[in-house]
Amino acid sequence: MYNENRFTTNSLITDSVISWVIALKCPFKEIVNRPTVTISPKYAPYEVIENTTNLVLDCTVTDANPTATSYRWYKDGFIIDGSSGASYTIAMVLRSHTGRYTCGATNFVGSSDLSADVQLNVLYRPTVTVFPDHNHHNVIENTTNLQLTCTVTDANPAVTSYRWYKGNLLMSNIMSTYTIPTVQRSHTGNYTCDATNSVGTSIPSSALRLNVLCKPRTHNNLDRVDILIRATDESINISTTFISFRYLIYLGLESCRMTFRRSRQ
DSSP states (O other): OBOSSOBOOOOOOSSSOOOOOOOOOOOOOOOOEEEEEEEEOOOSSEEEETTOEEEEEEEEEEEEESOOOEEEEEETTEEOTTOOSSEEEEEEOOGGGOEEEEEEEEOSSOBOOOOOOEEEEEEEEEEEEEESOSSEEEEETTOEEEEEEEEEEEEESOOOEEEEEETTEEOSOOSSEEEEEEOOGGGOEEEEEEEEOSSOBOOOOOOEEEEEEOOOEEOTTOOOOOOOOOOOSSOOOOEEEEEETTEEEEEEOOOOOOOOOOOOO
């Protein structure tokens, strides 16, 4: 006798050998489990240059029954809003996207553990400023060891070299600091710098205008000028010009040497 749970027989076996084919019908229970996931790419770290377009991270389900129905993405432990697909796409990579990314998946059984993380490292060229950081910097002639500094405010990876310019002229210095041993009038001008790393070269810094201040000086090569002065009761003003670099200063002549001679007229 057979039913779904057991088989019995009342047959008496004597001299004959009887072969029985017994078919048992057992209830089947399907094994279900929550998902298991991995993330790719698996580089450590995953280095990407800033402004790369359409960067894709994939969350791959390696085991799940039933199929995963949704996904979630995290950056530095915080869920990324609006990211529910198996792939997470960054349309334009910015330096702010640097961070640690993980993912998880869910089916009706439950949610997976989070994947191992991928560290996204965004590389970008330097940003620089020049110090002193004001547009006009006044310095007295013959000042010694004047230093201008090219300051890197941001760069990934580190800077490997610098360049200095006076106007459009490239100077020989490749260090972050440009030193003028003794300031001369000829050092007056606009100074800029830039910096380079493995990604590229920065935009040049804003210009620093260096103004060299100096004492007035007279011009000793003026030709002698004879001036005819007729006898008069009116006052006569005599002036001279003192020449200073960048400036012309007109002063009343306080003392001078004059030679008078009698006119034949």
